[in-house]
Amino acid sequence: MKKYTLILICLGFGACAVLKTPVAVDVKPMDVNSFMAKPFVHGEAIGQFKANMPERTKVQKLIKRSPREHQAPDTIYNFTYKNSKISIYKTRFNQEFMLGGIVRDSEIELANGIRTGMLRDDFYRSFTDLSKTPQDSVVLKYQQIDRTFNFYFDKKGRLDKFTFTGSK
Numbered sequence: 001m002k003k004y005t006l007i008l009i010c011l012g013f014g015a016c017a018v019l020k021t022p023v024a025v026d027v028k029p030m031d032v033n034s035f036m037a038k039p040f041v042h043g044e045a046i047g048q049f050k051a052n053m054p055e056r057t058k059v060q061k062l063i064k065r066s067p068r069e070h071q072a073p074d075t076i077y078n079f080t081y082k083n084s085k086i087s088i089y090k091t092r093f094n095q096e097f098m099l100g101g102i103v104r105d106s107e108i109e110l111a112n113g114i115r116t117g118m119l120r121d122d123f124y125r126s127f128t129d130l131s132k133t134p135q136d137s138v139v140l141k142y143q144q145i146d147r148t149f150n151f152y153f154d155k156k157g158r159l160d161k162f163t164f165t166g167s168k
Helices: 003-020 032-039 046-051 122-127
Strands: 058-064 075-081 084-090 096-103 137-142 149-151 159-165
Touching: 032 137, 046 075, 046 084, 122 149
Parallel strands: none
Antiparallel strands: 058 075, 075 084, 084 096, 096 159, 137 149, 149 159
């Protein structure tokens, strides 16, 4: 009985070691400004997010009512997938603005192959004009549309999560 318990414990540790292997990423290097102008593989419209998000993504609609009855309400769309959340604001005039988000799951990928779980060296190789820093986080800012991306690395040098704010 003790032998079976020992074997099961060893298999459990082996399974954990297999799950923590680095994620293979297709790296398509680009400069920081072109990445910040279009960071997603698809566009930033609500319909494009619905089509390109992972399969079990939940969409939550929050309605902001206007004080006047004859005006259509504004809506905030929250796309949630496991531990990730992306928010888009839609006005009553059908204009859509990216509010921001936090991504912790590797199923959501950015334009140049950036996703959580990738190594720090692969992250820097995905940009042509970004210099390496020893810090645990990298901040990219794009002044033209007031957008900021924050990339956070864990102790092992893997991308743990990234957050972003701002839109056009």
